[in-house]
Amino acid sequence: xxxxxxxxxxxxxxxxxxxxxxxxxxxxxxxxxxxxxxxxxxxxxxxxxxxxxxxxxxxxxxxxxxxxxxxxxxxxxxxxxxxxxxxxxxxxxxxxxxxxxxxxxxxxxxxxxxxxxxxxxxxxxxxxxxxxxxxxxxxxxxxxxxxxxxxxxxxxxxxxxxxxxxxxxxxxxxxxxxxxxx
Amino acid sequence: xxxxxxxxxxxxxxxxxxxxxxxxxxxxxxxxxxxxxxxxxxxxxxxxxxxxxxxxxxxxxxxxxxxxxxxxxxxxxxxxxxxxxxxxxxxxxxxxxxxxxxxxxxxxxxxxxxxxxxxxxxxxxxxxxxxxxxxxxxxxxxxxxxxxxxxxxxxxxxxxxxxxxxxxxxxxxxxxxxxxxxxxxx
Numbered sequence: 001x002x003x004x005x006x007x008x009x010x011x012x013x014x015x016x017x018x019x020x021x022x023x024x025x026x027x028x029x030x031x032x033x034x035x036x037x038x039x040x041x042x043x044x045x046x047x048x049x050x051x052x053x054x055x056x057x058x059x060x061x062x063x064x065x066x067x068x069x070x071x072x073x074x075x076x077x078x079x080x081x082x083x084x085x086x087x088x089x090x091x092x093x094x095x096x097x098x099x100x101x102x103x104x105x106x107x108x109x110x111x112x113x114x115x116x117x118x119x120x121x122x123x124x125x126x127x128x129x130x131x132x133x134x135x136x137x138x139x140x141x142x143x144x145x146x147x148x149x150x151x152x153x154x155x156x157x158x159x160x161x162x163x164x165x166x167x168x169x170x171x172x173x174x175x176x177x178x179x180x181x182x
Numbered sequence: 183x184x185x186x187x188x189x190x191x192x193x194x195x196x197x198x199x200x201x202x203x204x205x206x207x208x209x210x211x212x213x214x215x216x217x218x219x220x221x222x223x224x225x226x227x228x229x230x231x232x233x234x235x236x237x238x239x240x241x242x243x244x245x246x247x248x249x250x251x252x253x254x255x256x257x258x259x260x261x262x263x264x265x266x267x268x269x270x271x272x273x274x275x276x277x278x279x280x281x282x283x284x285x286x287x288x289x290x291x292x293x294x295x296x297x298x299x300x301x302x303x304x305x306x307x308x309x310x311x312x313x314x315x316x317x318x319x320x321x322x323x324x325x326x327x328x329x330x331x332x333x334x335x336x337x338x339x340x341x342x343x344x345x346x347x348x349x350x351x352x353x354x355x356x357x358x359x360x361x362x363x364x365x366x367x368x
Binding site: 118 | 204206209210216218220223224225226229230233252253254256257258260261263264267268269270271272274277278279280281300303
C-alpha cells in the first residue's frame, strides 16, 4: 500500500523534498536522495509521524533498520512506538555473535548481519529502509528476522521504485511506502 | 566534560544507560575492548533516556543543525534533531553522498580515511551540534568540526554517548579551544 494514494496532505511536501540526482552512483541511475528531506525539519517530522501513526498500538516490539539510511528513519519510529531498535549491518560491523544472510546484487553478492539474541521468538517486527528498489536487501532483512523466529508485520520505506517490482520479493508480506518514483 | 560533571551527577538515568552498553573484548581486533551501543538500543527506556538527556541540554541553545557521523551517529542524531526542530545532516564515508560534497581527511591507526558532507547542508552562521556514539581519539570528530567550519557554520558542541578515557589526552591536540565535549558515560 502506498500513502500517496491516501491523499494525506503531508505527502506532497515530503515528495517535493526528495532530490533526484542523475547518474549516481553510476550512469543512468536516477538516485533518490533523502538528505534534502532531512534538511526540512517539518517534512522530516511528517515522514516519521506518518509511520508512527500507522504502527503505534499494533504491538510491534522490534523496529529493524537497514544500514545506513534505515538508521535515520528506524530509531525515531522505534522510540515513538515503544519498540527496540535493531540495526541490520554490513559484514563485520557488529561485534559478538551474529547471524548472516547473503543476497544477490546486480553484480555479485552482499551480506546483511543481525545480532544473535537481539530479537526473541514471537516478537512482532517492522523492517525500515529509506527506499525499496528490487527488494533484495529487504528480503534478506526479513529472512534474518524470521530465522530468529520473529514475525515480520510489514516493511516500511519512504520511497518505492515500483517499476523494479520489489514488492513481489517480500514473500507475501505487506509493504507500506510514502511516495512512489517512476 | 562528562555529563556527570555538568550537573547530571546522580541522575539515575545515567547508570541505566551505562549498564545497557555492552563491552565486547578483542573486537575488531585483539586488545580492543569494543563499546557496543546496540544493547542500549534494545532497552527502550534507556535509549529514550539517552536521547532525552541530549534534547534537554540542546533544546534552548538555538541549534539549527544536528550533524551525525556515519553510521552510529545516524542512530542518535535524527531523534535529537526532530525534538529540537533542527535539520539533520549525515556526515558520510566517501562516495555515499550524491551531488556536490566537501571532504576532510582524518587519521586512522594505519593510514587515513575521509569524511564527506554536502556543500549546502549548513549555511554560514548556523549553530551546529555534532553527534557520534563514541569519542576515542577525537580524530573523526575533529574532521567533522572542520567540515562544518569550512562552510561557515559554528560548532556549538560535540556530543557522544560514550567518551573513552584517551580522548581527554588527545583533546587539546585536535579540538578547537572553545568547543566542548559532552559525553554521557565513561
